[in-house]
Amino acid sequence: MEVKNKLYQNQGIHVITALFTVEQGVVKVLLIKRKNEPFFGSWVLTGGALYNNESLEEGAYRELKEKTGITNVPIKQVKAFGRVDRSPVMRMVAVAYIGIIDSKRVRLLKESRNTQDADWVPIDQVPKLGYDHNEILDYAVEELRKEIIHSNILKSLFPDGITIPELQKTYEAILKKKFDRRNFRKKILSWNLLEDTNTYQKFEGNKPAKIYKFKEKIEEIDMI
Amino acid sequence: MEVKNKLYQNQGIHVITALFTVEQGVVKVLLIKRKNEPFFGSWVLTGGALYNNESLEEGAYRELKEKTGITNVPIKQVKAFGRVDRSPVMRMVAVAYIGIIDSKRVRLLKESRNTQDADWVPIDQVPKLGYDHNEILDYAVEELRKEIIHSNILKSLFPDGITIPELQKTYEAILKKKFDRRNFRKKILSWNLLEDTNTYQKFEGNKPAKIYKFKEKIEEIDMI
DNA sequence: ACAAAAGTGTTGACTTTACACCCATGG
DNA sequence: CCATGGGTGTAAAGTCAACACTTTTGT
Secondary structure (H helix, E strand, O other), X not given: OOOOOHHHOOEEEEEEEEEEEEEOOEEEEEXXXXXXXXXXXXXXXXXXXXXXXXXXXXXXXXXXXXXXXXOOOOOEEEEXXXXXXXXXXXXXXXXXXXXXXXXXXXXXXXXXXXXXXXXEEEHHHOOOOXXXXXXXXXXHHHHHHHHOOOOOHHHHOOOOOEEHHHHHHHHHHHHOOOOOHHHHHHHHHHOOOEEEEEEEEOOOOOOOEEEEEEOOOOOOOOOO | OOOOOHHHOOEEEEEEEEEEEEEOOEEEEEEEEEOOOOOOOOXXXXXXXXXXXXXXXXXXXXXXHHHHOOOOOOOEEEEEEOOOOOOOOOEEEEEEEEEEOOXXXXXXXXXXXXXXXXXXXXXXXXXXXXXXHHHHHHHHHHHHHHHOOOOOHHHHHOOOOEEHHXXXXXXXXXXXXXXXXXXXXXXXXXXXXXXXEEEEEOOOXXXXXXXXXXXXXXXXXXXX
16 A cells, blocks of 8 residues: 555554663663764664564664674563654654673674674663653663563573672672662572572682573563 | 754653553453544544643643543553664654543543544454554553552542442452452451441442541551 | 671561441431 | 442551671681
């Protein structure tokens, strides 16, 4: 079908992913630098126009791969953004996703057909981004904070397993909040997200920490 | 800008609202019956194509008004749906909203330019709907269940106030779960959603119940 | 034997659950 | 004065917060 009605002619869909990582207690988001108009030279979240032959999630994955080389990250849809003027070119609605990954395990493509740079940027040092991506990022950070509670979303950050003290640092970085070591351990284990691997992480000169892995499937919780 | 690239030509956005009500302990959703192709004669959720001059939320409101006559309902975005073949006509991505309203307070438009009927249907008696609307509805019901916890979304169902026993029946209907009267009262009051109006609801032959109102603003809660 | 970080247990405060009685109203 | 449903209090169980000591390792 050819769309003729001016009221809804020339619309498109953006699929955008706010991909996070945590490096030494600092939460960072993956940004790319555009090398085309609009927003030539601006930093933006990874994303682009949805193709007709792919689902929203497939589109988000394709864009992530094309522009950053990253594959194999679980992503979760968080919200659609539809301000009339969010794109200067034409009417675009953006569907935003979040994901989290260990930046050290990926080789980040620095340049692609549409990008001239890519980098992990601490979330409190993000510059003014193109489109409405600052708004999307703010929302994405909030969703990330909600999502790590009682979920295994951090599995993709620690595919090989994680010690509880390391995990605590990650929670503290994301939530900007400190926890008591003993109570944190009890709480996180009570969520039944983790399973014991019976292996130990060795550090320099202190007691080795037990390594846990996030389970594939986690339990639902009652809300009331 | 004129879109020429076949990869993302002729795309559109649906804005869809699953509008709920609760009548005598039964949760119902507003459905409309189409009088055009595609899905001529099928029941669907309220919604339609987003215009270029309106935001997603504005589009959802306009469609609700056009097709059912309903205005002045708070709605909340829940998810975007983007299966490639979700519309048989062209590539459409749907952005779904939920809302809840007292069906007795609205005059439901039974017919409009694009609809030949409209009705409130119990959510467990919903027929096969057009498009992917059964999938959207299932998701919407789950979101409604999550949303009523610790939120004032039910304010629009009870704009004039509500007694705690009535509210309990509503929660029980939506969550399909029974609560102890005394504990329900304590829990709901502890959420600080309600304020006392110092008025009483009279029934036939029993103690009048105190009427509360949902507050406009509610408190945030800590997650961990 | 020391430093550094991991691991564990207990007590008191608080929250939640289960449950029974009294109250206001209309008939 | 009875039937109906509204409103309240309390004790026991369970959960959470605060906190200090012991363990393992490398040097």
